[in-house]
Amino acid sequence: MTTITDIAAALGITPSTVSRALAGSSRVKEETRRAVEKKAKEMGYERNVVASNLRKGASSIVGIVVPRIHREFFSNCIGGAESVLNQAGYNVLICQTIESFESEVKALKTLKNYRVAGVLLSHAIESRSGDHVKEILGNTPLVQFDRVFPDLAGAKIVGDNCDGAFKATLHLIQAGYKRIGTLAGYMSSQAYVERLAGYRLALERAGIPFDPSIVYENTIVRETGYEAGLKAIEAGCDALYSSGAFNALGAIDALKEKGISIPDQFGIVGTANEGFTALINPSLSTLGQHPFEMGQAAARAFLEGSTDTEIIPMELIIRESSRKH
Amino acid sequence: MTTITDIAAALGITPSTVSRALAGSSRVKEETRRAVEKKAKEMGYERNVVASNLRKGASSIVGIVVPRIHREFFSNCIGGAESVLNQAGYNVLICQTIESFESEVKALKTLKNYRVAGVLLSHAIESRSGDHVKEILGNTPLVQFDRVFPDLAGAKIVGDNCDGAFKATLHLIQAGYKRIGTLAGYMSSQAYVERLAGYRLALERAGIPFDPSIVYENTIVRETGYEAGLKAIEAGCDALYSSGAFNALGAIDALKEKGISIPDQFGIVGTANEGFTALINPSLSTLGQHPFEMGQAAARAFLEGSTDTEIIPMELIIRESSRKH
C-alpha cells in the first residue's frame, strides 16, 4: 500500500504538500497538484481513511442497528438509508440485534468504539426504555426509526400508525361492513397501541360503539390470526382491521375454512405491505408503510442534524379483500 | 471520550501498561490489571478501534457488496454473514451497487480505503468480468457468492443450480408430466445457464428429447413469465420448470386465464423460495436456495481463509403446483 509519504519521497516534496494537494486545498501550486495526482494514480495510491479519520477525529461511517437485517421491512429501511448516506459520502456499518436487548447494547458499544458519525436505530423488542442508548452513545448523533422511545432525545422517524389504522377502518365502514373487529398485536409496542387507537377513532367518528370483545390482542403470526379469525366469525363480525399482514393471512385461512366469501360476506384490511399481500387470493388490502422512504428520512435527519419527529404517512392500498360489490 | 492515557494518568502509571492490561497480556501484574479494569469501567472507557486498527495495520471490518440490500435473497445472505462475522468479532460495512458496474468499482475502492479485513462480493449484473476486482482489492481477501466470476481467484459460494434444476425437472417427469418446457432467464448469467443445463440433463436421463422451441429465454419477471406461459400452452406443454419465482407466477396467471387446472392438467416448479410462493394459490413448488446459509458459508470461508468453491445444495420443496394426483 502506497502512502502519501511514498508519493512525497518519489516527488522530492513533503507529505504535507501531498496531503494538501490530494485534499484539493487552494494553497498548493497547480503544477504541484497535477504532479501529485499523476504520481498518486501511477503508484496506485488510495487514501487510508482509517488514519484520516483518526487524525480528523471524525468518521465517515454511520451505524445502523436493526432487529433483523433480512426482515423485509428493515432491509428496505437499510436500502433507503444507504442510498442517501452513500451519496453524502458516508458508509454504513450494520448490526442486528435479533430482538435481544443485550445484543442492542453490544451493537451500540461497537459503533461507539468505531467513533461513528451517527447511529440510526430501531429498537429490539426486548428493550423497554432508551436509557442504555443515552449512556452508551453519549453525544453521538442518534436517529430512531420505526421503533422509538419518545423520551430519548433526537430525531425520530415513525409511521403514522394511528392515521393509517383510522383510514383502514374508515374504509371498511364506508364499504358497508357493520361489525368490524381488529387483530391488535402487542400492547407493549407503541406502534400497535397507536393502530388500535386509530381503529377506535374511526369507529367513534362513525358513531359505532367500541366493543372490546372483538379486539383480539397478541395476534401477530399466521396461527394466532387464524384462531382470532375463528373467534371473530363466532362473534358475528363481518370485517377485520388487522395490525399486521401475516395475522391477516391467518384470518383469511379461517374464513376460507368456514366457506365465508371475501369480500362479499367479510372484509379485511391488513398492515405492512408485505410482498405476498398483492399475490394471494383474494389479494389483501393493506396499509403500506414505505420502509424505503423511512430509511431515507432517517438518513436525511442525520445529515441535517434534525431533532424533529417526522411522521411518514401510511398509504391505504385497496385490493380485493375489502372491495365489496 | 476517555483514552488509555487518561486512565494511566489517573492511576499514575503509563499508557503502555494500561494498553497491556486491557489487552490481557500476561506481562502485567494481576493487581495492576484489576486496578486498570476498575478504573476503565469507572471512567467509561471504550477502546478506540480506529486507532487500534491503524496501529495494528489490521481491521475488524468486513465489507459486503451486493446489488440490492433489500432484495429478499441478498438481505438473507447479509443476515447470515453478519451473524457469523459478528460472533468472530467482525463488523460488516455494506455497499449496494444497484446492479451498476461503476458503483461496484466505487464500492470496492471505498472498502479498500477502509483497509477492510476482507470483502464478500456478489457482482452487479453489469459486471462482465472480475478484472476490476483484482486490480482494486489487491491482496485483500475476497469471497464471491451467488454471482461469481470463475476466473477470479479466491473462495466462491454458489448454489447448485444445475443439480437443483435437474431435481426439479426430474420431479416433474416422475409426477407424470410429458411435455416439459422451461422459463430460462438470461444466458448472460452463469446461474441461468446452469439451470438450463440441469433441466436438459434431466430430460436426457429420462430419454426425453430436448426441444429448444419450448425453452423460453429472457423471462424473469411476472409479465414475461405470463407471455411465455401462453406460448407454452400453445406449444402443447403440460409442465414448466421455471428458473425464477416471479416468472412462474406469471405463467400461473396465464394458466388460470386459460382455465387450465394446476396441478392436474399442468405442473410447474419455480426457483428461489420467495416468501410468497408458499402463500399463493396453488402454492408453488420451488427450489429453495438457502441464502442465509450462503451468507454464513461466505463468512466462514473468509474466516478460514478458504479459497475453495463451495456449492450449496438447492432443496426441492414440493407444493401444490406439481403434486399431481
Next chain:
DNA sequence: CTGTTAGCGCGTTCAA
C-alpha cells in the same frame, strides 16, 4: 506556496 513540527490513540519494541 511549501516545509517543519506535532499529535490523533493505540500497541509494540527495547531497555530497565
Next chain:
DNA sequence: TTGAACGCGCTAACAG
C-alpha cells in the same frame, strides 16, 4: 513487571 520511545498514515497549526 513496567516505562520510554516510536510510529501506524494522515492532517493541521505555525513558520517561512
